[in-house]
Amino acid sequence: MIRFLVKRVAQAVVVLLLVSVIVFVLLHLLPGGPARAILGVKATPESIAHFNHQQGYDRSLPQQYVMYLGRLLTGDLGESYKLNQSVTSLLAERLPKTALLAGLSIALAAVLAVPLGVLQAVRRGKAADYLLTGAAFLAYATPVFFLGLVLILVFSQQLQIFPAEAPQADTVGGLLADAPALVLPVVTTALGIIAAFSRYMRSAVLDNLEEDYVRTARAKGQSSARVMARHVLRNALIPLATLLGLYLPTLFSGTLVVESMFNYPGMGLLFWNAAQGSDFPVLLGVTLVVGVATVLGSLITDIAYAVLDPRIRSVS
Amino acid sequence: MTADPLSATTRPAPGPAAPLLAVEDLHVEITGRDRTVHALDGVSLDLAPGEALGIVGESGCGKTMTALSVLGLLPKGGRITGGRILFQDGSGRPADLAAAPEPALRDVRGNTIGMVFQDPLTSLNPTVTIGAQVAEPLLLHRETTRRDAWAKAEETLRLVGMPQPAERMRNYPHQLSGGMRQRVAIAMALVCEPRLLIADEPTTALDVTTQHQILELIDDLRARLGMAMILVTHDLGVIAKRVDRVAVMYGGRIAERAGVRGLFAAPRHRYTEALFAALPERAAAERTTLATIPGLPPALVTRPVGCRFAPRCAHATARCRTEEPALAGEAGHAYACFHPAGAEPVAAAEPAAAVDSVPDDRPTDPGILLDLDNVTKRYALHAGPFARRRGAREVGAVAGVSLTVTRGETFGIVGESGCGKSTLGRLVVGLEPPTDGTIRFAGRDIGALSRRELRAHRRDVQLMFQDSYASMDPRMRVGTILREPLVIQGIGDRAAQLRRVGALLDDVGLPRGAAERYPHEFSGGQRQRLGLARALALSPSLVVADEPVSALDVSVQAQILNLMRDLQREKGLTYLFISHDLAVVRHLADTVGVMYLGRLVETGPAREVFERPLHPYTRGLLDTVNAPDPTAPAAGTPLTGETPSAAAPPSGCRFRTRCPAARARCAESEPAPTEPAGPGHRVACHFPLVASPGPVSSG
DSSP: OHHHHHHHHHHHHHHHHHHHHHHHHHHHHSSHHHHHHHTTTTHHHHHHHHHHHHTTTTHHHHHHHHHHHHHHTOOOOOOTTTTTHHHHHHHHHHHHHHHHHHHHHHHHHHHHHHHHHHHHHHHTTTTHHHHHHHHHHHHSSSOHHHHHHHHIIIIIISSSSOSSSSOOSSSHHHHTTTHHHHHHHHHHOOOOOHHHHHHHHHHHHHHHHHSSSHHHHHTTOOHHHHHHHIIIIIHHHHHHHHHHHHHHHHHHHHHHHHHHHHTTTTTHHHHHHHHTTTTTHHHHHHOOOOHHHHHHHHHHHHHHHHHHHHHHHHOO | OOOOTSSHHHHHHHOTTSSSEEEEEEEEEEOOOSSSEEEEEEEEEOTTTOOEEEEETTTSHHHHHHHHHHHOOOOOTTTEEEEEEEEESSSSSOEEEOOOOOOHHHHHBTEEEEEOOOOOTTTOOTTSSSHHHHHHHHHHHSOOHHHHHHHHHHHHHHHOOOOSSSHHSSOGGGGGGGGHHHHHHHHHHHTTSEEEEESSSSSTTTTTHHHHHHHHHHHHHHHHHOOOEEEEOOOOOHHTTTOOEEEEETTEEEEEEEEEHHHHHHHOOOOOOOOHHHHHGGGGTTTBBBOOOSSOOOOOOSSSOOOOTGGTTOOOOOOHHSSSSEEEETTEEEEEOOOOSSOOOOOOOSSOOOOBBBOOOOOOOOOEEEEEEEEEEEEEEESSSTTTTTTOOOOEEEEEEEEEEEETTTEEEEEESSSSSHHHHHHHHOOOOOSSSEEEEETGGGGGOHHHHHOOOOOOHEOOOSSSSTOTTSSSSSHHHHHHHHHHTTTTTHHHHHHHHHHHHHHHOGGGGGSSSOOOSSSSHHHHHHHHHHTTTTTOSSSEEEEETTTTTTHHHHHHHHHHHHHHHOOOOOOEESOOOOHHHHHHHEEEEEEEEEEEEEEEEHHHHHHSSHHHHHHHHHSSOOOOOTTSSOOOOOOSSOOOTTTSSOOOTTGGGOOOTOOOHHHHHHOOBEEEEEOOOOEEEEOOOOOOOSSSOOO
């Protein structure tokens, strides 16, 4: 198990280095180079050359990459062109908030989707199955912005239960303190995930119910409920672990719509604003974070796999 | 006699008159998406305490459904529509399991009736430890602490012959071999000391030697625990010595019910008789045509009129087709047949093609077609881009095999799973290059062929698979599948190719209309015919057949074996016939090679090798086989233990760890092939069994 983890972490580090290379290359593909982007289209060639020398952009690419990597390791991702703040501090401010939104959504999705999936599998072909299947497809097919609008319309405008704007606190604690304001953004994000997860859970449970070991367990005298709890559930969660890892990075970038809709002060909103203002260092900083989230997502998948499935543990 | 010395809960057995289990006129229907199958139609059985009953029959005959009904474990859509299943659980009056509610059935399952299923690889939960799985029934059915249940589970694992049971308790199923997993499955069924054990094809997925060990184990445990058993199998060899009485099932009914010796000595029902005749073991001599049963078992969607076997029976009369025979006969030997065997002179009426010897009209000067010289195939144990550089461990799947196959002969390769026989087949076909050594086909080294030549070479060597269904694209019509090799090789125009497809279907005895249908519309035997047709599409000279009949029922197996032989004679084919089934190889092969752990330990003419084996492994294999004959003398020295890992084969002779005659020298040096009993019969053994044709002596 330990060896397995060490190996996977080492692999993750290699992938992260590759991510940094890609981001670095993107940095150099900026239209007109960073100088033009910062100094504007009217800058003189002299001022551009001066800027390039000052920033080290006139050195060879490998040299620049090493410098970039060095800065990266010390947490220096450059300065925002527009916000007069370092990218690092911007990310440090926004990342936890997006992580909170993503984490709450995933947790809600997992808590609801697993029992929903099991219920559909057990009631396969019955009314509950069809009803939930229909609901899942509806939730999955509805665009997030429309879903958000409907939720705002119903729960904020009509019923006035939850506010339409996310809490604007600076800290995660502050966000949590205003829990009712978090409900709509979290639910909007989670609904699609619940739909997807419950479908996967349903088919995984159905697959496992067909397995011979389920028949063996019944031949021992186990009741259907306990066969489900003791035997099927764990095996059916294995494919869900893959899905979880795949969803993590999508969530980090995909909350963009939800964040701008609810004016949630997270990374998505930061990215959105940066994109509108051609704030390239911020854009690349966010890209790097999403890259890291992707790698972490697959690492988490692997670890979850190893915890759930003893066969994976001993192979590696 | 059923009083269980280990159990405190069971009471003294009732008198001998009361059966432990009585199935009375059981009817079972299975409702699928668009049709209802009458899986069981009036099955009656009884079983005395401590007695062993075998249920035999071909796939779809209802034998497994009978077993599953007893425990109320019918598959989805299945339900009991009539009849009673009376089970004496030791608490007084017998309970009717057919009418029992689910909670009552749960009390019986795993408690007073234990069940063992066919495939040990899938019937254990992969994510739960062995210990937890074996202890599970105890925690359900007994008032016991977790600790006591764990201790009892460990004791049961020891009882089923599991080495280091304490350690195994914490293992997961994938860490054990197939045979060991089946021991775990048996331990799970026995941990509550049931009065009845139901074993559904418990050894079908296992190797010959493991099969023997598991059957011995069940025998031994039955004697020790005094429990009754129902052994469900398609394999007549398995039940011959393991049960007291046998029920032969056909088309959802009992065709014949008798004591095991009586049944094997003189079967009365024509189906039973035909089944025995189709066994390769019972063929009059090698290289004769096997008796077959034409056609297929009834589908049971509509209730057949008359005797269910009548459409396939050589003795059927008008009465058989209109009236259903009842199960009747002498005491202890009942059969449902109007024209039972043994009632009139039988010689005149063998079913289907009579057993006549086939004249050997193969070419007299054959010449060598295939020549393997010291062929080796190694696989890296860990895949990945850096595996080789790190000097990773390797598995030698095939280790220095040399053999020659002459044109027109059938060369049989036998061995247990993992011995390298399938890899050898893949190397010969050219699907993979050997790591070392040369393979010469028609005098040319196929390793030295160019890409273009290799493509042409593929026409000459074709492969036939065990599972023809899995090897055919389910979305392609049969005509397209058969035409594909011709298209790839660019042979003929479209019209010529279609003519060839028609001719191929004629050759393998399928209607031409089959070309328009999809693979899933065919039965197992028909698919195997298609597999053969596909292999023959390019008119190869060599067909490598890898377990082509292993998935088939006996009667269908005989049809395919006969077909293969007929086509060989017609087309001058050469077969490399790979199988684990000694009887089939003995029946079909001219020359036999026996493989063990990547090595060819013995080769020679089939009759020589089977009648006077020189290698202790061959001897052991032959002694281990379950002959379909309850009166056969006890085998000499059945093989024990398990095959070691090919990643770390034993030093010297690879068989020495399981060899009864191994000595110091066997560990030191590897035996070179010799011919101690005459030319043509080679063996790689330091102490070949030259003197004694009988059981292994220490000489």
